[in-house]
Amino acid sequence: xxxxxxxxxxxxxxxxxxxxxxxxxxxxxxxxxxxxxxxxxxxxxxxxxxxxxxxxxxxxxxxxxxxxxxxxxxxxxxxxxxxxxxxxxxxxxxxxxxxxxxxxxxxxxxxxxxxxxxxxxxxxxxxxxxxxxxxxxxxxxxxxxxxxxxxxxxxxxxxxxxxxxxxxxxxxxxxxxxxxxxxxxxxxxxxxxxxxxxxxxxxxxxxxxxxxxxxxxxxxxxxxxxxxxxxxxxxxxxxxxxxxxxxxxxxxxxxxxxxxxxxxxxxxxxxxxxxxxxxxxxxxxxxxxxxxxxxxxxxxxxxxxxxxxxxxxxxxxxxxxxxxxxxxxxxxxxxxxxx
Numbered sequence: 220x221x222x223x224x225x226x227x228x229x230x231x232x233x234x235x236x237x238x239x240x241x242x243x244x245x246x247x248x249x250x251x252x253x254x255x256x257x258x259x260x261x262x263x264x265x266x267x268x269x270x271x272x273x274x275x276x277x278x279x280x281x282x283x284x285x286x287x288x289x290x291x292x293x294x295x296x297x298x299x300x301x302x303x304x305x306x307x308x309x310x311x312x313x314x315x316x317x318x319x320x321x322x323x324x325x326x327x328x329x330x331x332x333x334x335x336x337x338x339x340x341x342x343x344x345x346x347x348x349x350x351x352x353x354x355x356x357x358x359x360x361x362x363x364x365x366x367x368x369x370x371x372x373x374x375x376x377x378x379x380x381x382x383x384x385x386x387x388x389x390x391x392x393x394x395x396x397x398x399x400x401x402x403x404x405x406x407x408x409x410x411x412x413x414x415x416x417x418x419x420x421x422x423x424x425x426x427x428x429x430x431x432x433x434x435x436x437x438x439x440x441x442x443x444x445x446x447x448x449x450x451x452x453x454x455x456x457x458x459x460x461x462x463x464x465x466x467x468x469x470x471x472x473x474x475x476x477x478x479x480x481x482x483x484x485x486x487x488x489x490x491x492x493x494x495x496x497x498x499x500x501x502x503x504x505x506x507x508x509x510x511x512x513x514x515x516x517x518x519x520x521x522x523x524x525x526x527x528x529x530x531x532x533x534x535x536x537x538x539x540x541x542x543x544x545x546x547x548x549x550x551x552x553x554x555x556x557x558x
Contacts, residue, residue, distance in 0.1 A: 249448050268401055275314065317386050398423075441465065
């Protein structure tokens with residue numbers, strides 16, 4: 220076990236909307252260890268991105284708010300108790316974030332070099348000349364060709380892959396202890412996706428930083444993560460080391476996500492198998508069921524599942540699941556087994 224660099228306890232984030240209060244993150248707890256990569260995985264709308272924004276205290280208020288009972292302990296300090304000025308010093312220097320859309324995350328009216336230099340001026344206290352030189356070094360470090368020239372480019376003049384590399388350079392400019400990567404390969408083609416993931420792993424090996432990888436792509440999880448938290452409807456429903464999760468998932472939702480991955484081996488052998496899809500729909504966040512939120516879509520749901528709300532419980536060292544009827548090894552939905 221490494222040193223814990225982040226401890227999240229009972230994180231609750233809600234939004235006041237037209238139809239009432241929508242609780243996007245509901246009682247999430249997890250920890251992150253030094254140098255590891257933790258995956259947050261789940262369908263769109265499961266609460267992954269709101270969790271990441273909550274960790275940075277970037278949830279817009281109004282309409283959103285993080286409940287005061289939430290605890291986010293970073294480097295021994297509860298960031299929920301920090302002033303906004305203190306939090307500004309934490310962002311970038313201790314924890315940094317790569318957003319899923321670099322075109323909207325980068326300011327379109329400033330050059331990439333100026334935006335990188337601004338971070339260094341604010342957090343590192345460098346002179347403008349030294350900040351400019353350091354910005355060029357960072358662009359070179361993340362694999363951008365002709366970095367001095369690209370530093371004078373505006374975001375729209377760079378390709379999607381280059382913009383994402385520039386975002387990574389900006390996030391790493393102050394050597395943070397934690398990098399949050401929110402869907403870092405969204406809208407990139409497969410070749411560029413692989414390059415971005417390899418870049419993050421390379422930089423992690425060089426700096427020793429911890430990474431939170433937020434994605435809906437289980438292929439990205441398998442490629443990059445040490446541990447995984449599976450989220451559904453604002454909650455963590457399973458936590459496991461990466462090998463254990465794929466070898467023997469315990470929550471039926473996790474099993475459904477894995478079974479939804481196309482069978483490439485069968486395709487190579489000329490066998491066309493129908494894709495498995497988890498039946499039903501995610502429940503309306505304003506009208507959540509009384510029991511398990513996954514019960515109406517679950518092939519193992521019993522009467523108790525529709526009345527009792529399961530809590531995240533220990534199943535084995537390092538393994539937790541919020542399920543009243545956890546899966547046995549190899550157990551699958553009948554429809555998936557037939558596919």
